[in-house]
Amino acid sequence: MKIKNIILIAFFSISTVAIKAQTPTVYTWGFEEFYQNGLDSGQVWDGSEGKKSIILDLPDYFNMEILTGWDTSWGGYWSKNWVLTAKDYNTEEPSDFAKHIYTVKPDIDNENTGRVHAIGKSGAYILNRPKYKEFQDIAYFKVANTTFAYNSMKFGDNFAKKFTPADYDTFVLSVKVYTKDSFIAEKRVYLADFRLGINSYIASNWIEVIMPLSGDSITFTLESSDNGDFGMNTPAYFALDEITLIGPASVKKIPSQNVLVYPNPATDQLNFKNIPVSISKASCIDALGRKLELTLNSQGSANVSHLKSGIYWVELQDIKGVTYRSSFIKN
Numbered sequence: 358m359k360i361k362n363i364i365l366i367a368f369f370s371i372s373t374v375a376i377k378a379q380t381p382t383v384y385t386w387g388f389e390e391f392y393q394n395g396l397d398s399g400q401v402w403d404g405s406e407g408k409k410s411i412i413l414d415l416p417d418y419f420n421m422e423i424l425t426g427w428d429t430s431w432g433g434y435w436s437k438n439w440v441l442t443a444k445d446y447n448t449e450e451p452s453d454f455a456k457h458i459y460t461v462k463p464d465i466d467n468e469n470t471g472r473v474h475a476i477g478k479s480g481a482y483i484l485n486r487p488k489y490k491e492f493q494d495i496a497y498f499k500v501a502n503t504t505f506a507y508n509s510m511k512f513g514d515n516f517a518k519k520f521t522p523a524d525y526d527t528f529v530l531s532v533k534v535y536t537k538d539s540f541i542a543e544k545r546v547y548l549a550d551f552r553l554g555i556n557s558y559i560a561s562n563w564i565e566v567i568m569p570l571s572g573d574s575i576t577f578t579l580e581s582s583d584n585g586d587f588g589m590n591t592p593a594y595f596a597l598d599e600i601t602l603i604g605p606a607s608v609k610k611i612p613s614q615n616v617l618v619y620p621n622p623a624t625d626q627l628n629f630k631n632i633p634v635s636i637s638k639a640s641c642i643d644a645l646g647r648k649l650e651l652t653l654n655s656q657g658s659a660n661v662s663h664l665k666s667g668i669y670w671v672e673l674q675d676i677k678g679v680t681y682r683s684s685f686i687k688n
Contacts, residue, residue: 383496384455385601385670388441388473396443401459403440405433411441424474425636436617439597440476447504452514452592457505461596463562476503477580494603494684495575496668499563500530501596502548510549511591518583520559526551526582528559530595532566535574540659544568548595563598567686603668603684616670618671622686625662627651629673632681633652638674643667661687 391402391411391632402408404427411423426437442459461474502510510528513519528549534542546566551557568575581591617630629636639659641650651659651671659671664687673681 364460374616383601383603385599387471387599388475389471391441392443392471392473396441398443398445398472398494401440401442401444403427403435403459405435435478437478440474440593441473441479443473445472449511450508451512452505452508452517454505457503457508458592458594460504462502462504462507462560463596469681475597475635477577477595477597479589479595480576482574482576484574485581495568496601496603496684496686497567498547498600499565499598500546500548501563501598502528502560503592503596506548506592506594506681507561508557517592518553520549520557522551522554522557524551524582527580528582528591529580531578531580532568533578534568535576537573603670616673616681616683618683618685620688624688625660626654627659627661627671627685629657629659632673632675634675634677636673637676639671641669641671643669661685 392398396402396605402411402425404425408425409427410425423441424441425440426435428434440459442461444460446456446460447462447464459476462477487633495559506528509513509517510520518524518526520528526549527547529547530546532544532546533540534544542565546564547560548560548564554560577595577597579591579593579595580594581589583590616632619628619630636653636657639653641649641651641661641664643649643664651661653659661669666687668684669687670682670684675681
């Protein structure tokens with residue numbers, strides 16, 4: 358596999374470009390290329406084996422790289438970013454760092470996510486690095502609790518408390534999107550929520566996260582209601598899998614244009630920003646490549662209420678004949 362000098366996972370788009378109409382490509386990466394290809398059952402790649410980065414060259418545009426975060430001081434330890442793991446241990450029992458840190462709570466045999474997962478520490482991040490300098494968007498991905506964090510919240514341990522409704526405990530994954538170092542959107546995912554009494558839970562399954570907007574970077578930060586003098590007491594780990602990317606099958610470039618679609622996901626109306634002149638026509642392409650016309654109102658927004666839930670690519674044409682494109686999720 359050819360290693361390229363990129364700095365993290367290649368996925369999230371900073372902006373869209375004006376292009377010819379193309380059928381979108383949808384690709385889901387579940388890390389399974391590495392299973393039985395060096396990462397066997399029960400093994401972990403955390404950087405201690407010398408892998409500072411793990412790269413996957415995907416079809417068409419998609420190109421991803423994960424940085425591990427192994428620190429050689431103090432005898433060596435995982436200090437930041439990501440690991441890939443094929444460990445399978447999700448028994449509910451008092452938390453044990455050695456057994457549980459690199460494992461995921463969801464039952465592998467009952468989840469359609471394969472046997473390899475990424476485990477991230479709070480503060481892990483990804484940057485967009487499209488393979489051919491074109492745009493690609495992340496549509497959604499799945500997150501879950503690690504066995505270590507789950508058991509710590511369920512039973513408590515030497516460092517962290519047992520979660521209870523009486524304390525309104527929460528464990529939240531904050532997913533923040535940035536463009537050019539400017540914050541543009543946030544998605545908050547509750548991995549545990551004890552604010553609602555009888556409906557309290559610690560998530561034991563994979564949770565699908567639909568991204569609200571595209572950006573050039575994304576960060577994952579964990580927050581807990583259980584904090585002490587040295588910060589968060591709850592183990593600051595989460596699992597990531599099944600990253601779904603979208604991009605055109607092929608691209609013939611014409612001059613680059615910035616365009617923002619919002620809200621994303623959309624329910625009834627889709628708005629557009631950063632187009633210098635009025636839009637004259639709008640359409641969209643679904644994941645099967647079918648083209649559907651969109652009706653524009655007097656403000657230049659498009660009606661999407663009739664579309665089925667899913668991933669779409671919107672195509673816009675301004676009064677000068679320039680074609681723009683972006684992607685969005687329909688609720």
